[in-house]
Amino acid sequence: MPQYNSTELIAEYKRAYSVPDETEITEQMILAHWKLERQLARELLESTPENRWQVFEQCYTRFYSELEWILRLLGHKKANLPSEKYKIWLEIIGPPPQKIFEIGSGKGEMIAYFAECGFDCRGSEITRERGKKHFPVSYPNLSWGFSDGVHLDRFELPGTYNVVVSDQVIEHLHPEDLGEHFQGVYSILLDGGRYIFRTPHCYTGPHDMTRFFKYDKSQCFHLKEYTYQELTEMLKNIGFSCECVSPVRFQELLSSIGIEKHGWIMLNLMLIYERVLSVIPKHSLRRSFAARLKRFFFFRDSIFLVAKK
Numbered sequence: 014m015p016q017y018n019s020t021e022l023i024a025e026y027k028r029a030y031s032v033p034d035e036t037e038i039t040e041q042m043i044l045a046h047w048k049l050e051r052q053l054a055r056e057l058l059e060s061t062p063e064n065r066w067q068v069f070e071q072c073y074t075r076f077y078s079e080l081e082w083i084l085r086l087l088g089h090k091k092a093n094l095p096s097e098k099y100k101i102w103l104e105i106i107g108p109p110p111q112k113i114f115e116i117g118s119g120k121g122e123m124i125a126y127f128a129e130c131g132f133d134c135r136g137s138e139i140t141r142e143r144g145k146k147h148f149p150v151s152y153p154n155l156s157w158g159f160s161d162g163v164h165l166d167r168f169e170l171p172g173t174y175n176v177v178v179s180d181q182v183i184e185h186l187h188p189e190d191l192g193e194h195f196q197g198v199y200s201i202l203l204d205g206g207r208y209i210f211r212t213p214h215c216y217t218g219p220h221d222m223t224r225f226f227k228y229d230k231s232q233c234f235h236l237k238e239y240t241y242q243e244l245t246e247m248l249k250n251i252g253f254s255c256e257c258v259s260p261v262r263f264q265e266l267l268s269s270i271g272i273e274k275h276g277w278i279m280l281n282l283m284l285i286y287e288r289v290l291s292v293i294p295k296h297s298l299r300r301s302f303a304a305r306l307k308r309f310f311f312f313r314d315s316i317f318l319v320a321k322k
Contacts, residue, residue, distance in 0.1 A: 022225055029222070031090035038086070046080055047222060050233040057187065058236060065187060066161035069139055088120070095126035102178065103130065105209055105258060105319060111175040114201065116162055117182035124178075128155035137168075163190045165197030173201050179210040181315075184220075188237040195251050199322055208253070208320040213238045216290050216303045217314045229296040240291075241283045241316055253320035256280050263311050276319065279311070286312055 019040045026043050027034065053072040060068035077084060092098070102123070106113070109131035115124040118136035128134040134155045139162050160168035163186065165177075177198050186194055198208045213220035215238035219231035231238060245255045256276030259267075267275045286306055293299040306312035 017226060025225055026222070027090075029224070030087040031092060032086055032088075033090045036086055036089075042082065043222075043225075046083070047226070047233075049076060049079060050222065054231075054233050054236065057234075060187065062189070065163075065190070066139065069161070069187075073139065084120075095122060095129075099123055099126055101258065101261075102209065103127075105207075106132075106176050106178075109133075112173060113176045113178060114165075114169065114174045116160075116165070116177065116179040116198075117185070118157075121157075123180060125152065125155060128152040135169075137162075162186060163194045163197055165194075166200035167197075169201045171200045172203050175203055175206050177202060177206070177208045179208075179212075181211060181213065183210065183212045184235040184238050186236065191237075192247055192251070195248055195253070195320075198320075199251050199253065202322045204322060206322045208322075209258075209318070210320075211258075211315045211317045212244075214241075214303075214314060214316050215239055216287070216299055217307065217312075218300075220314065239316065240287050241280065241318075242287055244316060244318060245280070245284075248318075248320045253322060255318055255320050257283055258317035258319060260311055260313075280318075283312070283316075 022043060023038055023040060026032070027036070027038060032038055053076055056068060056072055106127075110133060112133045113124070113127050113135070115127075115134070115136045118124050118138055121136050124134050124136040129152070132154065134152075135158060136155065137158045137160050139159065158168060162182070183191060183194065195208075202208065213235065218224070218238045219228065219233075219235060220238060221231055221233040221235040223230070223232045223235070226232075241257070248255050257280035259275045259279040263279060264275045267273070267278065272278065290299050290303055290306075293302060303312055307314065
């Protein structure tokens with residue numbers, strides 16, 4: 014394992030997982046997290062299509078059971094209000110009434126906020142360690158379910174939802190299942206429905222706790238991080254049309270010169286940047302160049318796409 018500075022490791026871990034500064038996190042806790050997540054990630058990757066959901070549920074249940082402090086301590090630093098965090102999502106979704114399905118709801122903050130805003134909502138998880146269990150408020154227009162996150166049409170009626178959303182989820186799926194995941198989303202959407210999702214970009218990663226130990230490739234629960242090229246090709250093969258969610262300043266820049274197709278232009282700009290970055294053979298150097306693009310030319314750590322049926 015690469016060398017690391019204990020004090021810096023703890024500080025970086027707290028920043029990454031939104032742990033309040035006053036909360037005690039020890040080096041031993043972080044190393045226990047690292048060891049278990051790496052072990053379970055290998056088990057997930059070695060799973061077969063026949064036993065995958067069972068393995069995923071067992072692994073995540075074991076993870077949250079053995080590291081019981083994860084849900085208790087991580088993600089509790091004071092953050093932006095939901096109205097600020099999910100503002101751009103609502104701008105894309107538009108006004109209610111619409112039916113929204115979330116894949117991988119976690120603690121349920123986003124889907125519950127959409128319910129507060131008047132949408133007909135359903136959250137889902139693959140393990141009972143998360144989801145409804147950790148959201149104490151009940152809404153009449155919010156229901157909860159379980160699925161394998163892939164074959165969604167086995168758990169939800171086809172042609173049911175106007176919008177499907179996921180935030181930092183598809184990188185946790187087995188890479189072999191991504192095509193079926195997109196096909197499942199396509200099946201449960203109404204005609205004209207949209208899949209809005211965000212996932213880490215591989216050129217600025219890895220973005221899981223692998224980053225703390227300076228590996229170039231993820232060793233943990235981000236089983237695969239993607240590029241715009243990989244995702245849009247797969248989505249288009251299924252039948253989706255794609256555009257990128259653009260930063261506000263980019264939208265304003267294009268609007269000021271009379272151009273409104275900012276999502277399509279942004280996506281093609283990202284594809285051009287990727288082609289340039291792909292010729293850089295060393296990952297650390299590619300990541301450095303991506304950071305510069307992120308600073309000056311709107312490149313971001315996460316891919317944020319809208320796929321329309």
